[in-house]
Amino acid sequence: MAKTLLRSGFLDDFLALGENGQPVFDSARQIRETLRLRRLQVVADSLAIPQLNDDGDRVDWYASFSGKVTTWSGASDSQRKQALKTLEKYVDNITTLSQRCLQSGNASIQLFGALLAKAVHFPGANHLFLVDDKPVITFWGFLQLNQDMQDDVLQCLRHQEPVVPVVIPEPEHEEPEPLVSQPAISSPDEPLLYSKPKQAAPNVETLNAVYAEDSDTPEEAPVAPAAPAPVIAKKRPVWLLPAAAAVAVAIAAPAVWWGMSQHSAPVQASAVQPVQPVAPKVAIAPLPMTLPVASATVVAPPPPPPPPQQEIKPVAPPKNALEMPVTDVRMGTTRFLNGNWRVVVKPLNGLDVPEVMHYQIQKNKGTVRFNPEKNVTCRAEIFSGLLKTGQLMIKPRGSARCSNGSRYPMPEIACEQGENNFAVCSANYSEHPATPVTLIKVSK
Structure with a gap:
């Protein structure tokens, strides 16, 4: 007889498991009674008793015995470990009984074995309760709407240690030394290069004209040079004066002779050459075309080869997809x-x-x-x-x-x-x- 209410919910919120169109939920009473007759009362007690409401869309799940109720999330680690070991033993018992029924030659017993194999599935850990530290499963034979059956039905109850992220220490950044601001030294201005244009040697008439203009122009007052720094006069030997005079005379004599020879040289006038008449252009007749020339034909270039087609790999269908034999x-x-x-x-x-x-x-x-x-x-x-x-x-x-x-x-x-x-x-x-x-x- 039902003693303690554990959980309630609508049937439409879950996916009912079954075989050949018969849900496990419809055979819940038969499954629990078979386990009891097989002397597996503790296994039958681990499956909560379902009771439908009058409308048939909502079900209440009760424990077959009374006691203190603890949710799976509120249980301690020791309670979880003990309950998990107990459930593993119960699942093994149900699996063994299911295999025996499937090997039977009776079709009804085989159907019961298939339903019994799906009875151990349940939506998640929040549908498991501990009544006096004994595990009781609600909504057994159901899954979440978008959930697939797992090979390990107790996977949701196994403790998974959180993955500790590996913390990689950041390298210590050394503080850069402060940069000493250095005064910016501008590069000196480059000197302006000036190349004196080359001039042709002036003739005598040009020089005379220039001399005449210089004589008419009033002389400018000489600019007084800046007073040089006082220099202490040194005594020079007396014998240097005659030697310096002799050197000056030797240098000046050739220069005077060259200037006189330039003035005395006669100016030769360049002879004017007569202009020769330009010969008339003679038109050259084009050469006759003696070779046979055929009209050119434009040949269209061959079309470029088509780009290689990439092979389209067929997409593999998902697991358990519909097949039509x-x-x-x-x-x-x-x-x-x-x-x-x-x-x-x-x-x-x-x-x-x-x-x-x-x-x-x-x-x-x-x-x-x-x-x-x-x-x-x-x-x-x-x-x-x-x-x-x-x-x-x-x-x-x-x-x-x-x-x-x-x-x-x-x-x-x-x-x-x-x-x-x-x-x-x-x-x-x-x-x-x-x-x-x-x-x-x-x-x-």
Whole structure:
């Protein structure tokens, strides 16, 4: 009998696991009773007892015994370690029993074994409670809406030590020595170079004219030179005076003789040469073309070679993507479509639709569930079938009904066989008739 309330929640907020269209939740009482009959009462007590409300959309989870309730986040490390060891033992017991049932020749027992294998899954650590330090799991047989089944069902409970970031010490920056400002020394101005133009030697008449102008021009008053610094007179030897006079006479004598010879030399006038007449230009006749010349033809250059095409590597389909076996398609059966599917929509520009929808299909009938907004859930009935062309169609039976009272239009999904029998699917929206979608199998 239920004793302690642990947790409550809406079924639409979680993904129900199951087999062949039968959820684990519907067989919760049978699973707990089987564990008790197998003398696994402690294992059965670790699975909380579910109770639905009158509307059938909300479930309460109770512990089968009373005691002090502690959440997983509020438990100590020692309590967590002990509870984790206990749960590992319970999971091993359930897995062993599930394997025995799957090996049975009875179909109903095999179905029960498949349901038992999925019963150990639960959404997360916040759905586990300790009642008198004994672990009790709520919402077992459920997962989060966008969550996949893990190989290690207790991975969310294992303690992961936080990664300590490696701190690399920064190198000590030495303070640079202050720069001593040095006075800027400007480079001295370069001297202006002046080259005296070369002049031709003047003739006698030009010199006479210049001498005449100099005689007419009044002489300027001589500028008094600056008084030099007083220099102490040194006594010179007397014998230097006659020697200096002799040297001056020897230098001046050739210069005087050269000047006199220039004045006495007659000026020779250059002879005027007569202007010769220019011969008239004779027109040269063009040579006749004797060689046969053909008209030139313009040859178009060869077109450049086309750029090498890059090989487009096919994108590998995601894990557990929908496959359409050739045999089933030829026989017209849709057995490959039975199970729970997560439909991922890749909306195009300007298309506002839910990116994830959950389809549950069994024998060409089922339901679809999605959340267009936060805290709003919409549902609709669907049906499926194969056309003669081998195309798979999944159609709704009308608009989806939402929890806030609104209606939501549903698309038709068409799938065809692609590479390696993987399905290539698209959703038919009114605005965009070919929106690519991917069907990923969550469970059978």
